[in-house]
Amino acid sequence: MKRFFRWILKGIGWFVVLTVLWVLLYGALPVPYTPLMGIRTITAEEGLDTKHDWVPLTQISPYLQLAVICSEDQNFTKHNGFDVESIKKAYESNKKGKKLKGGSTISQQTAKNVFLWPHRNWFRKGLETYFTFLIETLWTKERILEVYLNSIEMGKGVYGAEAAANYWFRKPANKLGREEAAAIAAILPNPQNYKANPRSRYIQNRTTWIVKQMRNYGTFDLKE
DSSP states (O other): HHHHHHHHHHHHHHHHHHHHHHHHHHHOOOOOHHHHHHHHHHHHHSSOOEOOOOGGGGGGHHHHHHHHHHHHHHTTTTSSSOOOHHHHHHHHHHHOOOOOOOOHHHHHHHHHHHHHHHHHHHHHHHHHHHHHHHHHHHHHHHEEEEEHHHHSSTTTTSHOOOHHHHHHHHHOGOOOHHHHHHHHTTTOOOTTOSSSSSHHHHHHHHHHHHHHHHHHOOOOOTTT
């Protein structure tokens, strides 16, 4: 029995060491590939061409940075990875039987997209919490947003700001205007089915709402 517990403790120790090293590595180097990219490629009915071009945060339009904060996580600069109020609101909404909502922050989405798989279960949620704690501890807010904007799905086979800007608007990410950035942010809840260009009435309404939020939000400081 002692040998069994010793083996368990050793396994936990190695898991912590290896995951910390993994997070530190991605804190310094571009993320080349994510589990979601692999899953999409394997499950695609036809050959899927993965579009993914890493660029530093300085080469991503400030409009897109602000658009994803306004649409996905307006408390991003203030929380430590978990927005308790948003989680409570999502829980109450889901309990009332309304349309399923998530309370995930940009930090949580980054942890899930970069280190884990998309399907929901308690085990994955526990790992998501663990990796969110690690990146909030070991990365800066700038790095979290940089990895997020370079890794998330922004269309079928389209990952990251640079690929999305070229795919939807035929321009680099640093040239995106306010409404173009808002349109990309508008499709993030379901990038497999929504289009940033041309936009459906629903996406146009979301885009208009995000632009309004951006104007009301004003400037943001990732060093807060």
